[in-house]
Amino acid sequence: MKDKFLALIASIIPADHSLSGEAQAHLDDLTKPQGSLGRLEEVALRFVLATASLSPVIKRKMICCFAGDHGVAREGVSAFPSEVTPQMVYNMLSGGAAINVFARHAGVELVVADMGVNHEFADHPGLVKRKIASGTSNIAEGPAMSEDQAIQAMMAGAELAFTAHSEGHHLLGTGEMGIANTTPATALYSVLLGIPVDEITGRGTGIDEERLRHKKEVIRRAVAVNAVRCTTPLGTLAALGGYEIAGIAGFILGAAACRVPVVVDGFISSAGAVAAMKLCPSVADYLFFSHLSNEQGHRSVMESLGARPILDLDLRLGEGTGAALAMQMIEAAVKMYNEMATFSSASVSQKEGE
Amino acid sequence: MKDKFLALIASIIPADHSLSGEAQAHLDDLTKPQGSLGRLEEVALRFVLATASLSPVIKRKMICCFAGDHGVAREGVSAFPSEVTPQMVYNMLSGGAAINVFARHAGVELVVADMGVNHEFADHPGLVKRKIASGTSNIAEGPAMSEDQAIQAMMAGAELAFTAHSEGHHLLGTGEMGIANTTPATALYSVLLGIPVDEITGRGTGIDEERLRHKKEVIRRAVAVNAVRCTTPLGTLAALGGYEIAGIAGFILGAAACRVPVVVDGFISSAGAVAAMKLCPSVADYLFFSHLSNEQGHRSVMESLGARPILDLDLRLGEGTGAALAMQMIEAAVKMYNEMATFSSASVSQKEGE
Numbered sequence: 001m002k003d004k005f006l007a008l009i010a011s012i013i014p015a016d017h018s019l020s021g022e023a024q025a026h027l028d029d030l031t032k033p034q035g036s037l038g039r040l041e042e043v044a045l046r047f048v049l050a051t052a053s054l055s056p057v058i059k060r061k062m063i064c065c066f067a068g069d070h071g072v073a074r075e076g077v078s079a080f081p082s083e084v085t086p087q088m089v090y091n092m093l094s095g096g097a098a099i100n101v102f103a104r105h106a107g108v109e110l111v112v113a114d115m116g117v118n119h120e121f122a123d124h125p126g127l128v129k130r131k132i133a134s135g136t137s138n139i140a141e142g143p144a145m146s147e148d149q150a151i152q153a154m155m156a157g158a159e160l161a162f163t164a165h166s167e168g169h170h171l172l173g174t175g176e177m178g179i180a181n182t183t184p185a186t187a188l189y190s191v192l193l194g195i196p197v198d199e200i201t202g203r204g205t206g207i208d209e210e211r212l213r214h215k216k217e218v219i220r221r222a223v224a225v226n227a228v229r230c231t232t233p234l235g236t237l238a239a240l241g242g243y244e245i246a247g248i249a250g251f252i253l254g255a256a257a258c259r260v261p262v263v264v265d266g267f268i269s270s271a272g273a274v275a276a277m278k279l280c281p282s283v284a285d286y287l288f289f290s291h292l293s294n295e296q297g298h299r300s301v302m303e304s305l306g307a308r309p310i311l312d313l314d315l316r317l318g319e320g321t322g323a324a325l326a327m328q329m330i331e332a333a334v335k336m337y338n339e340m341a342t343f344s345s346a347s348v349s350q351k352e353g354e
Numbered sequence: 355m356k357d358k359f360l361a362l363i364a365s366i367i368p369a370d371h372s373l374s375g376e377a378q379a380h381l382d383d384l385t386k387p388q389g390s391l392g393r394l395e396e397v398a399l400r401f402v403l404a405t406a407s408l409s410p411v412i413k414r415k416m417i418c419c420f421a422g423d424h425g426v427a428r429e430g431v432s433a434f435p436s437e438v439t440p441q442m443v444y445n446m447l448s449g450g451a452a453i454n455v456f457a458r459h460a461g462v463e464l465v466v467a468d469m470g471v472n473h474e475f476a477d478h479p480g481l482v483k484r485k486i487a488s489g490t491s492n493i494a495e496g497p498a499m500s501e502d503q504a505i506q507a508m509m510a511g512a513e514l515a516f517t518a519h520s521e522g523h524h525l526l527g528t529g530e531m532g533i534a535n536t537t538p539a540t541a542l543y544s545v546l547l548g549i550p551v552d553e554i555t556g557r558g559t560g561i562d563e564e565r566l567r568h569k570k571e572v573i574r575r576a577v578a579v580n581a582v583r584c585t586t587p588l589g590t591l592a593a594l595g596g597y598e599i600a601g602i603a604g605f606i607l608g609a610a611a612c613r614v615p616v617v618v619d620g621f622i623s624s625a626g627a628v629a630a631m632k633l634c635p636s637v638a639d640y641l642f643f644s645h646l647s648n649e650q651g652h653r654s655v656m657e658s659l660g661a662r663p664i665l666d667l668d669l670r671l672g673e674g675t676g677a678a679l680a681m682q683m684i685e686a687a688v689k690m691y692n693e694m695a696t697f698s699s700a701s702v703s704q705k706e707g708e
Contacts, residue, residue: 031445032452033433033559037675038648038668079387079705087702091385096695098386104693105686205387206705294392312666313683314392321391328682329667332459339458341450348441351433351560 005151008158011257015285016052023048023337030340031348039310043288043333050261050286051170056334058170061327062109063263063320064160064251065092065099065175066272068116068244069135071144072222073180077215079205082135082179086119088319089177093124098317099175102324106331108173110320113160115153116243117178130156132243139184139222143229143239150238150246157250158257165258172255173263173290173327174272175320176244180204182295183215185271187222187240189297191230192274193304197223200297202267202316233278241275248272253279256286263330265323266293266315270301277305290326291315359505362512365611369639370406377402377691384694385702393664397642397687404615404640405524410688412524415462415681417617417674418514418605419446419453419529420626422470422598423489425498426576427534431569433559436489436533440473442673443531447478452671453529456678460685462527464674467514469507470597471532484510486597493538493576497583497593504592504600511604512611519612526609527617527644527681528626529674530598534558536649537569539625541576541594543651545584546628547658551577554651556621556670587632595629602626607633610640617684619677620647620669624655631659644680645669 027041028034035041047056067089073082091097092112095104103110113128114121118135121127132153136144145153164172182204190197201216223230226239237246249272255262256276264273264287276283284305291311292298302309310326343350381395382388389395401410421443427436445451446466449458457464467482468475472489475481486507490498499507518526536558544551555570577584580593591600603626609616610630618627618641630637638659645665646652656663664680697704 030452031442031450032671036559036648036669036671037452038670040667040669081703081706084703087700088385091695091700091702094695094700096385096693096700098384098391098690098694101689101693102686105682105689205390294390310667311683313394313664315390315394316392317386317390325683325686328459329665329679332456332679335455335459336452339450339455340452341445341448346441346445346448346450348445349435349438352435 001151001155005155008253008257009280012253012280012282014282015049017049019049019054022054029342031343031346037336040333040336043330044337047261047334051259056337058331058334060109060169061107061171062111062164062169063103063173063175063323064111064113065177065320066113066115066244066247067177068242069118070178070180070184070242071136071138072140072183072218074138075140075218077183077218078180079207080179082118085177085179086117089117093126097319098321099319099324102321106324106328108324108327113247115247136242139187139226139240140218141225143226144184144241145238147234147238150234150241153243153246154250154253157247158254161251161254161258165260170260171263171327171330172260173320173323174248174251174269175265175323176248176268176318178242178244181242181244181268183219184240184242184245185268186297187219188236188271188275189301190223191236191240192233192278193301195300195304200300202296233275237275245272249275252276252283256283261286261288263288263290263323263326265290265320266318267295267298268318270298288326288330291322355505355509359509362607362611363634366607366634366636368636369403371403373403373406373408376408383696385697385700391690394687394690397684398691401615401688405613410691412685412688414523415525416465416518416523417457417462417527417529417677418465418467419531419674420467420469420598420601421531422596423472424532424534424538424596425490425492426494426537426572428492429494429572431537431572432534433561434533436472439531439533440471443471447480451673452675453673453678456675460678460682462678462681467601469601482514490596493541493580493594494572495579497580498538498595499592501588501592504588504595507597507600508604508607511601512608515605515608515612519614524614525617525681525684526614527674527677528602528605528623529619529677530602530622530672532596532598535596535622537573538594538596538599539622540651541573542590542625542629543655544577545590545594546587546632547655549654549658554654556650587629591629599626603629606630606637610637615640615642617642617644617677617680619644619674620672621649621652622672624652642680642684645676
């Protein structure tokens with residue numbers, strides 16, 4: 001398994017920057033003042049370079065929502081009980097969760113992946129079962145999982161991306177569901193990006209001041225108790241992550257290997273993205289950060305990565321909701337690139353002096 | 355005409371804030387942590403109150419792109435020649451402009467209204483002809499138009515909103531096309547909001563430093579030469595506005611009279627919105643500001659209004675492009691309100707202690 005994982009990482013190459021001049025010239029020839037579509041022009045350009053095609057296409061779009069439970073929930077770090085993880089998976093499978101609404105709205109197909117929920121699900125067409133274990137171990141006491149399990153989860157995520165690619169999806173998105181998962185995500189940021197726990201620990205689903213203090217202490221304990229294991233990105237992901245977070249990291253690696261851009265949802269998904277970027281820096285070329293989460297700390301994380309998310313709507317739900325909404329903007333950008341008239345084709349006069 | 359105009363303004367009533375408690379309770383019962391969909395929850399709530407319906411509906415959506423020419427273009431305030439106004443109208447009618455791409459993408463119908471272009475258009479299914487005059491007079495030398503003409507333009511805009519309402523459009527948007535129109539828009543802001551010309555004058559379609567200095571001087575001259583006419587919102591709009599800007603103001607007034615929310619595009623459209631708000635403060639309840647324009651000054655304008663636009667994508671194109679994109683977010687918010695499961699219906703456990 002580890003060989004396959006290393007081969008996956010070795011197969012990822014950077015975006016094709018050699019197309020940059022031609023793509024920019026096309027953007028500049030569209031009937032608008034140069035640069036006037038701002039960040040959508042940047043999005044279109046990045047999409048072209050990532051897919052290495054001057055005729056970018058988005059036909060099918062898919063979001064994979066990775067679900068997992070967390071041993072650290074026992075420490076009382078979340079406002080909701082762990083039973084909500086499988087309940088929300090059922091809610092997604094019956095179409096009633098926010099991600100279902102936004103995915104339908106944006107024309108995005110949704111797959112829910114059980115990576116490590118503490119519940120046995122019956123078969124369901126919208127569910128893929130990739131359970132590594134029934135929840136992680138408590139990171140406040142030791143590692144969340146073994147490195148082998150982290151690789152297993154990443155390879156399962158990567159396989160989902162390969163399948164999506166072979167089915168003709170041109171844009172993928174991440175989502176997650178897992179009660180207590182802001183805790184491992186924060187611990188991962190703290191180690192992988194070197195950001196102080198105090199700065200990035202937030203209220204998750206809505207905890208009060210006292211529980212927030214407790215959560216910070218639990219995260220500091222998790223980082224301390226696992227310090228010896230956190231000498232590599234893989235070791236850190238295994239020690240402090242979650243099965244859904246590792247699934248997201250693998251999904252991103254798999255998509256990048258296929259040159260399929262990935263829209264990263266919010267606070268938790270970004271932790272999967274950071275893990276993937278630490279394992280293979282080139283994946284950054286394939287990522288669109290969808291939105292600036294209202295979860296405290298996401299701003300520090302985005303600044304640390306030099307990323308400016310597409311949307312800023314104070315969302316803090318996860319599931320892939322921000323990814324679904326941002327996909328609409330990315331699709332608009334690609335359509336702009338493909339469908340707008342050029343100055344010459346539309347007989348529109350250029351800027352004076354040009 | 356003036357009587358009809360005053361009757362229109364008198365017919366506009368504020369949003370129905372009495373529904374606020376029930377609407378908020380519904381939002382809080384949806385399967386997500388309370389408030390976790392952030393600004394989309396605010397959008398849904400405002401939509402409910404504006405339309406005075408606890409069962410909000412968005413079936414048809416329409417953007418009206420108002421076009422007009424400006425006498426002040428003769429002062430050399432724009433990077434593009436005036437002939438681009440009719441050229442871009444033709445581009446829109448043949449489907450090649452950015453607004454066509456984004457409107458198709460967002461499922462929005464587009465109407466182009468000739469309010470005052472210096473060109474005679476043949477009949478075309480996507481064009482409504484409401485020309486008041488072939489461009490405004492030069493505001494650097496005197497008033498753009500008479501107050502009667504401003505009222506005529508506003509009533510034409512209002513009639514377009516009435517028609518859209520009767521055709522079953524539940525969400526309207528504004529757009530505009532008019533070479534040199536950042537100049538009158540800036541002059542209007544300066545007088546109606548009392549913001550210094552230096553602070554809000556920007557580069558429009560992309561002028562250089564020298565032309566920017568010249569543009570500021572032209573705007574200051576326009577404000578000075580018209581000062582005597584700028585004692586009322588109507589007088590100011592007539593003296594410093596444009597036919598497309600007056601059309602937008604009227605469109606907003608007409609929509610508000612029908613309780614139809616309006617998505618305001620960028621820098622120019624916001625000037626129409628400010629004029630409408632000065633004529634009738636209650637229209638604010640029906641407005642969604644779509645995006646923070648990259649045109650310098652829009653941030654000051656939004657801050658002055660206490661408004662936080664939905665998107666921030668560095669757009670500075672106009673046409674209604676930002677409105678079309680923001681409509682996708684508003685529609686997502688309304689669908690969230692309508693389609694999400696509740697905690698009880700989905701058997702999801704509530705937050706602990708609730």
